Amino acid sequence: MAEIKVENLHKEFGVGEDRVVALEKVNMQVQGHVFVSIVGPSGCGKSTLLNILSGIETPSSGTVTITQDNREAEPGYVFQAARLLPWRTVMDNLLFVQKDRSDATRERCQKYLDMVQLGDKGDKYPGELSGGMQQRVGIARAFSIEPDVLFMDEPFSHLDAITARSLRRELHDMWVQTRKTVLFVTHDVGEAVELSNRILVFAKGGRLEDDLQIDLPFPRDAANEDVAVAKAQVLRKFEELDLVAT
Amino acid sequence: MATVVSQAPLEEQGLMRVLKSPRTARILFPFAVLAVWYFIYYTIDSRIFPSPQQVLEFMWEEVTLTSGISYGSVVENLYGQFAISIMRLTIGFFVALIMGTVIGLAMGISKAADAFFHDWVMAVLAMPALVWALFLGLWLGFGNLGPILAVILAGIPFVIINVREGVRNTPKDLFDMAHAFGVPQNKVTRHVLLPSLMPFFFAAIRYAYAIGWKGLVITEVFASDRGMGWTIKFWYDAHRAHGVIGYALFFVIFALALEKLVFDPLADRAFKWRPKIDVVEMAEGDFGAVASEGFLLQESEADEVVSMKSMEGEPRDG
Secondary structure (H helix, E strand, O other), X not given: OEEEEEEEEEEEEOOHHHOEEEEEEEEEEEEOOOEEEEEOOOOOOHHHHHHHHOOOOOOOEEEEEEEEOOEXXXXXXXXXXXXXXXXXXXXHHHXXXXXXXXXXXXXXHHHHHHHOOOOOOOOOOHHHOOHHHHHHHHHHHHHHOOOXXXXXXXXXXXXXXXXXXXXXXXXXXXXXXXXXXXXXXXXXXXXXXXXXXXXXXEEOOOEEEEEEEOOOOOOXXXXXXXXXXXXXXXXXXXXXXXXXXO | OOOOOOOOOOOOOHHHHHHHOHHHHXXXXXXXXXXXXXXXXXXXXXXXXXXXXXXXXXXHHHHHOOOOOOOOOOOOOHHHHHHHHHHHHHHHHHHHHHHHHHHHHHHHHOHHHHHHHHHHHHHHHHOOHHHHHHHHHHHHOOOOHHHHHHHHHHXXXXXXXXXXXXHHOOOHHHHHHHHHOOOOHXXXXXXXXXXXXXXXXXXXXXXXXXXXXXXXXXXHHHHOOOOHHHHHHHHHHOXXXXXXXXXXXXXXXXHHHHHHHHHHHHHHHHOOOOOOOOHHHHHHHOHHHHHOOOOOOHHHHHHHHHHHHHHHOOOOOO
């Protein structure tokens, strides 16, 4: 079982007058087959947290441990922009992050391309695909290494509403099928409520303000009354915490 | 009642469509040049200005070695002169490419190296090829070394500047992605760093070659006793304009052939991942973006325009 443990995590950028605190003494723990969303206003340190968890940035102080059954866990990452190599085909983009190029690995990559409905696009270049399709390749790439935990940084924020909605459904199905631990950063409260078991609310200055459980059955439709109520509750929480931009 | 606010432009028919096509324009260009040439030939009374036939006849005689003219004592004909120039160009070109890449990489990676070389590169770039030609002639005499050095000096600043810009423009987000997935460094170099440098490297190759040619010919005019530049001067000294123009045309034909038969296919292979677009349309539509950085980075600029279009384009699927 995958476990993410964050203890006293602190991150600052700059020195002197330019000093900015991105994360302030954050403590959290995520375990097992859960979908956890991290929400908060712009500049609350959401992406910094994910960058530290994935090793792109180092913390100023504090510790982060990501384990899978007492060994170091392997993470997968989906970015805000797809971040594909434009000079490699879709299949080669998936193979780029694999440990080998064996037939079994290729079959696995093909399986995840099929899952995001791009099974026949393996030999296309990213430039030949639409924005939504590129993001699907990004999702397939993250799943294709069969990671223990999956970090996603606002993966649908660049897409139009309809594309984002269909990708959210696909992501939910893949999460159910693969039973991964997912940490999902978003500024869209509706998206967080539709997808997650748990929502971590961050405030400006990088403070973890609240930890909410969303105990509603899946699949959740935005039009469903319970989902709408839950969304309103989370938004009210935002107002209480004075997180709503004015 | 409904009012038509906007409608698709009507398809142009027949002759107009043929006349407006880029292919027609390309075919028409040499004819336009010939027309102007004949116009000047018949309107200006000159004993020296040649007609197109005179030039073509001269070129044919040179190609078939039937003119009976021998140039100097060592090499006697077009092929001999050409071979010497190409040998000098090739050596100079590869030296400029290798040295320029090493210095450009150093300047892109290290600020100290950039500070050390920057003014030197600008000084070499600012120096007219004619000054190199005269100086190299005085210093090294009429051998091979002067013209080869001229090619290197003319071409190397373009290689350095392009490679340096390539290193500075490496895609940080792709490196971060590779790092997040734990991809080993040698794989990152092969699949991320080198391909991202390719457009800049191709621009460097094209410029080093084109500018190197010019440096070579001018040096051969002033500081050599053989080669294409020297042969052009031979005909100049003999007051035979058809010889000067004929050899200049050989030079142009060779340059175009190399461009079409070597550089273009290489670029097509290296950049087959780029979305196919109408180059003319893009240049017209995004002229500002293509031209904004000047002429040094044409190849890479075009690449940026394309990738921006493809990455940020409106999603087209459902």
